[in-house]
Amino acid sequence: MLPGNFNLQAFPRIVYSKDVVIVVPSTAQKGNLFFFAPDDIFNNSYIVGLKFNPQELSNKVDYPATDRTATEDDALTAAITLVEKSGTQRIKDMPVNAFNQHATNKYANKINKLAKYDINIVKSFITWCDASPTKNLYFYFTFYYLKK
Amino acid sequence: MYGVPNYHNIICVDALLTSNADGYVLQLNDNPIIRQPNVLITGVEIYTASQFTKTPAANTVITEAAAKGIVLTLQDDKNQYKVFEIPVLALNPAVNNGVSREFEPFRLVMQNSYLKVTDAAVVTANRSVYIAFNYIIDKAHKTTRK
Numbered sequence: 001m002l003p004g005n006f007n008l009q010a011f012p013r014i015v016y017s018k019d020v021v022i023v024v025p026s027t028a029q030k031g032n033l034f035f036f037a038p039d040d041i042f043n044n045s046y047i048v049g050l051k052f053n054p055q056e057l058s059n060k061v062d063y064p065a066t067d068r069t070a071t072e073d074d075a076l077t078a079a080i081t082l083v084e085k086s087g088t089q090r091i092k093d094m095p096v097n098a099f100n101q102h103a104t105n106k107y108a109n110k111i112n113k114l115a116k117y118d119i120n121i122v123k124s125f126i127t128w129c130d131a132s133p134t135k136n137l138y139f140y141f142t143f144y145y146l147k148k
Numbered sequence: 149m150y151g152v153p154n155y156h157n158i159i160c161v162d163a164l165l166t167s168n169a170d171g172y173v174l175q176l177n178d179n180p181i182i183r184q185p186n187v188l189i190t191g192v193e194i195y196t197a198s199q200f201t202k203t204p205a206a207n208t209v210i211t212e213a214a215a216k217g218i219v220l221t222l223q224d225d226k227n228q229y230k231v232f233e234i235p236v237l238a239l240n241p242a243v244n245n246g247v248s249r250e251f252e253p254f255r256l257v258m259q260n261s262y263l264k265v266t267d268a269a270v271v272t273a274n275r276s277v278y279i280a281f282n283y284i285i286d287k288a289h290k291t292t293r294k
Contacts, residue, residue, distance in 0.1 A: 030206060076201040079160070091158040094280055095200035098193070098241075115156040115284075130202040 015048065016145050021138040022126050024070070024078075032128045036121045042145065047082075047117040049144030052099040070139045072097055077130040078139065082114075083123040090117050093127060096139065116146070156190060156284045162203040163263055163279060165210070165218075168271040176258040182281065186289035188253035191282035192222070192231075194239040200278055207276035215240060217267030218277060223260035230254055233264065236277060253284060 018041055022034050054072045070078075075096040082091040091114075099112055126139060159181050165174055181187060196212045203209060210218070219233040230251060241248050265271050 030202075031204075076197075076199070079200070079204055088157075089159075091155065093160045093204050094158050095160075095195050095278070097199040098195065098280065100199075101246075113154040115154055127204050129200075129204050129206065 016045070016147065018042075018143050018145065019053075020121075020141050020143055022141070023136070023138045024074075024126070024128065024134070026134070026136050028128045028132060028134070030129065030131045033125045034128065035123070035125045038122050042119060042121040042143070044148050045145035046148065047114050047119050047143050047145050049113050049142075050082075050099050051101060051112070051142040051144075052096050053140045053142060054100055054102070067136045070134075070137045072100060072102070074132075074134055074137055075100065075139065077128060077132060079127045079129055081125055081127065082117060083120050085118050085120045087120075087123075090114070090119070096126065099141070155282055157282070159281050159283065161258075161279045161281065162205050162207055163277045164207050165263065165265065165271065165275055165277065166273060168265055168268050168273040170265060170268045172265040174263045176261045176263070176279075178258050182256055182258055182283070185255070186286045187255070187283050188286050189222075189251060189256045189281055189283050190253050191248055191250040192220075192239055193241055193248050193280045193282070194220070194236050195278045195280065196237075196240055196242070199240075199242055203276050203278055205276075208274075209278050210236075210271070210275045212237065212240070212243065214271045214275060215277075217265060217270040219264050219266055220277075220279075221262050221264070223257050225255040225257050227260070230256075236263070239279075248282070250282075253286070256281070 022036055024034055078096040079093040080096050081089055083089050163176055196215050197209045198212050200209050215237040218236040220236055221233050222231040224230050239249050263277055
């Protein structure tokens with residue numbers, strides 16, 4: 001079997017999941033990088049799936065300084081990079097909407113499995129690809145993971 | 149589960165079409181990661197402005213309508229066409245029920261692979277085709293380097 005070929009039989013079967021956000025401030029400019037916050041869970045886990053949630057939650061009280069959740073339209077100029085502890089970029093500049101599973105909006109309409117990434121969450125980030133008038137907002141992701 | 153992509157590693161390529169003339173061919177640029185002898189391509193997806201409007205290089209991405217006027221050819225290291233002039237839109241999961249195109253792993257030669265404009269009426273010049281390559285590292289590959 002080829003390395004890293006890890007399959008869940010019927011994704012998304014939630015093994016463990018954790019919701020994570022990235023805050024994009026109103027001052028976001030073209031080329032800015034916005035990093036994930038530290039999270040101990042990911043130090044002892046393999047990431048096996050990722051989902052971008054633009055619509056499930058209209059607001060998240062943990063982030064009162066931000067105005068709202070990022071929508072699919074906000075994500076049109078955002079690309080995500082996931083970096084492993086080894087420093088390898090497992091996903092490089094992938095459109096955030098590629099992880100958006102909403103079937104009705106023609107954005108990506110698919111489920112994504114990841115091949116057991118041992119990611120370094122604080123070195124993983126979103127690239128903001130265009131100057132934008134968007135207000136403070138946060139990108140809301142769900143990581144699926146396996147414990148090591 | 150058929151069609152559900154299992155992302156091993158993803159690298160995205162920003163291919164800028166500098167012309168929209170019928171028959172215009174854009175060879176893909178060499179890529180230092182894809183060039184490695186132990187990198188095997190397992191899948192490809194293409195995104196349009198419905199998912200992603202600007203690339204990290206600040207190029208504007210082609211629209212869904214434009215994707216109907218472009219085809220993609222991928223060639224391997226044995227000079228075989230793995231994909232010959234497949235419509236770009238057929239590689240966009242958003243309009244293909246979320247299906248991600250997957251291949252038996254192969255070594256891709258970027259410089260022998262190309263995009264071709266087939267319909268100048270729908271394609272605009274200076275737009276990017278944003279291609280995501282899914283690849284694996286073949287650990288069994290023997291390198292001659294010490």
